[in-house]
Amino acid sequence: EAAVRTVRENGLADNVISVRLGDGLKSLRPGEVDTVCIAGMGGALMVEILEGSPDVVETLDTLILQPQSAAPELRRWIYRKHWHIEDESLVLDDGRIYEIIMAKRGRRKMPEQLMLEIGPVLWQKKPPLLRHHIEALLFQERRVAAGMEKSDAAKKSKKYQAVIRHIKELGEHLSW
Structure with missing residues (x-):
């Protein structure tokens, strides 16, 4: 209507x-x-x-x-x-x-997994909001890591190591 x-x-x-x-x-x-x-x-x-x-x-x-x-x-x-x-x-x-x-x-x-997250064309174009976009992705991953850090078992897991690697990869894409 x-x-x-x-x-x-x-x-x-x-x-x-x-x-x-x-x-x-x-x-x-x-x-x-x-x-x-x-x-x-x-x-x-x-x-x-x-x-x-x-x-x-x-x-x-x-x-x-x-x-x-x-x-x-x-x-x-x-x-x-x-x-x-x-x-x-x-x-x-x-x-x-x-x-x-x-x-x-x-x-x-x-595209590789990281580009599927960031956006392959966004990464090529590097629009003014790209830094904000990557920071938002980083914020989400850091929240996951912070939650896992409350458990010793989780901190020893492969998933935790993968999250930490992912945070590092995203962080490396904050400067161009």
């Missing part, structure tokens, strides 16, 4: 904007659109939505994705499914960094 009202208030006829209620991409027919924008939810849910309508996804040219979480998993899915990241941006709103990913059809080499 809100979408219908917005379309009407902006003088856009139904033949310009079609408002639909549906589950993920299920309200679309294959070939009906060439670009899909999915925003405001976790990357894992985005993958579920895209996987849930393969017939629609295979006819798309462009994906615009703004994951609230699990961005590395979403980036991995993009490359595994023969898409690639054409462009990425960072936006700061109310103290929070948002990642925006534009994916295009076409196979490319899977």
Whole structure:
């Protein structure tokens, strides 16, 4: 109802904007659109939505994705499914960094894990918010390490060593 009202208030006829209620991409027919924008939810849910309508996804040219979480998993899915990241941006709103990913059809080499976290195109472009983005990733990893440091057994684990290595790798990407 809100979408219908917005379309009407902006003088856009139904033949310009079609408002639909549906589950993920299920309200679309294959070939009906060439670009899909999915925003405001976790990357894992985005993958579920895209996987849930393969017939629609295979006819798309462009994906615009703004994951609230699990961005590395979403980036991995993009490359595994023969898409690639054409462009990425960072936006700061109310103290929070948002990642925006534009994916295009076409196979490319899977980026290394750290670049799946940082964003391969973000790392290439090095936008002004990149340092803030990496610091946010570091903050999350340091919280994990701090929690593990409360247990002697956890501090001796391979997982703890991996977290410490990851913190070091992220820290090394703070200067360029």
